[in-house]
Amino acid sequence: MGEGAQAPRQRRGLRAAGPHHVADRRLTLKDFDEALALVLEGIEPLAPETVPLPRAEGRVIAEPARAAIDLPPFDRTAMDGYAVRAADVAPGVALQVVGDLAAGGETLVIGPHTAARISTGAAIPEGADSILKVEDTEGGDGVVTATASVREGLHIRRRGEDVHAGDVLARPGDVLTVARLSALASAGVATVSVPRVPKVSLIVTGDELLPPGAPPEPGKIYESNSLVVASLVRAVGAEVEQQPPVPDDFEATKAAIEHGLESDILIVSGGVSVGPHDHVKPAFEACGVDEVFWRVRIKPGKPLWFGRRGRTLVFGLPGNPLSAIVGTAMFVLPALRSLRGEPNVQPRLVKGRLGEPAGPSDNRTTFLISKLVEDEDGTLVAWPTERQGSHMTGALGESDGFAIAPHGSGSLPAGAEVQLLRL
Ligand SMILES: Nc1nc2c(c(=O)[nH]1)N[C@H]1C(S)=C(S)[C@@H](COP(=O)(O)OP(=O)(O)OC[C@H]3O[C@@H](n4cnc5c(N)ncnc54)[C@H](O)[C@@H]3O)O[C@H]1N2
Numbered sequence: 047m048g049e050g051a052q053a054p055r056q057r058r059g060l061r062a063a064g065p066h067h068v069a070d071r072r073l074t075l076k077d078f079d080e081a082l083a084l085v086l087e088g089i090e091p092l093a094p095e096t097v098p099l100p101r102a103e104g105r106v107i108a109e110p111a112r113a114a115i116d117l118p119p120f121d122r123t124a125m126d127g128y129a130v131r132a133a134d135v136a137p138g139v140a141l142q143v144v145g146d147l148a149a150g151g152e153t154l155v156i157g158p159h160t161a162a163r164i165s166t167g168a169a170i171p172e173g174a175d176s177i178l179k180v181e182d183t184e185g186g187d188g189v190v191t192a193t194a195s196v197r198e199g200l201h202i203r204r205r206g207e208d209v210h211a212g213d214v215l216a217r218p219g220d221v222l223t224v225a226r227l228s229a230l231a232s233a234g235v236a237t238v239s240v241p242r243v244p245k246v247s248l249i250v251t252g253d254e255l256l257p258p259g260a261p262p263e264p265g266k267i268y269e270s271n272s273l274v275v276a277s278l279v280r281a282v283g284a285e286v287e288q289q290p291p292v293p294d295d296f297e298a299t300k301a302a303i304e305h306g307l308e309s310d311i312l313i314v315s316g317g318v319s320v321g322p323h324d325h326v327k328p329a330f331e332a333c334g335v336d337e338v339f340w341r342v343r344i345k346p347g348k349p350l351w352f353g354r355r356g357r358t359l360v361f362g363l364p365g366n367p368l369s370a371i372v373g374t375a376m377f378v379l380p381a382l383r384s385l386r387g388e389p390n391v392q393p394r395l396v397k398g399r400l401g402e403p404a405g406p407s408d409n410r411t412t413f414l415i416s417k418l419v420e421d422e423d424g425t426l427v428a429w430p431t432e433r434q435g436s437h438m439t440g441a442l443g444e445s446d447g448f449a450i451a452p453h454g455s456g457s458l459p460a461g462a463e464v465q466l467l468r469l
């Protein structure tokens with residue numbers, strides 16, 4: 047996997063080698079935490095826009111959203127039955143039925159010893175102070191007889207008992223979950239202010255890439271990164287522009303990058319390593335993208351490149367499919383969450399345990415392709431697959447994600463607590 051490049055002797059060798067001469071600092075791998083901090087540094091949520099609620103699902107509130115009305119908006123019944131005066135009602139007492147009140151319909155006034163039939167949700171009529179539910183009555187055709195008594199206020203939902211007009215229902219940083227959308231919609235809030243949707247431009251590079259459905263060709267592979275990376279970023283609320291695959295050609299790469307730099311995030315897959323056909327880094331440079339770092343202490347995903355031009359965040363993902371997935375989940379998604387204004391932007395890792403021992407994770411934090419199985423007490427147990435490698439999409443297909451063995455952790459015993467990246 048070329049990790050020998052980190053050994054001191056080979057470092058010197060690489061420097062002396064000529065065409066791929068790399069400055070000293072670039073040969074040091076960035077620790078994951080430091081690299082992620084560099085990505086997130088200075089990212090501001092995108093400018094807010096006002097959108098109708100149906101377009102706000104899953105987005106993040108930029109300005110407080112306040113209730114337009116009280117909730118409930120008026121006193122109303124929680125039960126189907128009769129609106130009555132509690133003092134009139136006792137078992138055996140007959141009341142004259144003076145009307146039928148439906149939710150959203152007209153109301154009336156209840157006098158002494160009268161009742162109005164009422165449906166759940168209808169406004170309590172003037173004069174009534176309680177609801178006699180239909181199960182506690184007999185008859186009802188002109189006259190209704192109570193079979194129980196009621197106390198004042200029974201089954202009445204009071205105006206404002208839940209929310210007062212002007213109450214803040216969602217604060218900046220709150221994610222518009224289904225729960226919050228329910229609160230806002232009910233309280234008459236039609237629009238909210240949220241950061242605009244981040245635009246991600248995605249470029250895959252490589253002469254070897256075949257589109258899905260094309261006949262196999264010698265030396266060529268089916269392209270999977272565009273599908274997978276696009277799914278990952280869409281799931282976190284980005285709008286994706288997929289550019290046509292770019293051949294291993296400097297000018298073509300540069301043109302695609304230049305176009306992609308109009309987005310909030312540009313992702314280029316492949317061509318960030320040290321091969322002679324890896325044009326991506328020189329093309330970034332030619333387009334005026336400032337490198338922030340190249341190469342991270344993770345496996346897979348080591349040659350990950352990150353830079354910026356203006357406010358555009360630029361990621362060069364290693365082309366190996368698993369490296370591209372790890373790079374996206376661990377770096378691109380946090381950046382995306384940050385642009386969306388999310389309060390927690392860290393990679394979504396969960397705690398679990400190893401089902402079997404794992405070998406030493408040399409000098410890189412290692413993402414072990416694993417089956418993740420919940421045990422009896424709900425703990426996720428990771429069973430690393432036998433085949434491990436950044437090209438092992440078949441093994442990935444049999445798994446549910448990765449168990450993470452931090453660099454320097456040595457061999458880990460079965461049962462060791464680990465973090466998991468679920469896919
Ligand atoms: N001399 C060295 N060689 C390599 C090193 C190194 O340190 N020294 N690092 C290796 C590591 S680790 C990785 S990861 C790869 C990353 O290389 P690139 O980012 O330049 O990616 P490519 O060479 O273009 O592709 C790598 C691999 O992935 C396949 N690929 C590319 N794009 C796609 C795609 N869209 N869908 C599916 N598969 C894709 C490509 O065919 C290659 O097999 O570099 C190592 N080399």
Ligand code: MOO
Nearest residue numbers: 346347348369436
């Ligand atoms: O190990 Mo590379 O880092 O195959 O992605």
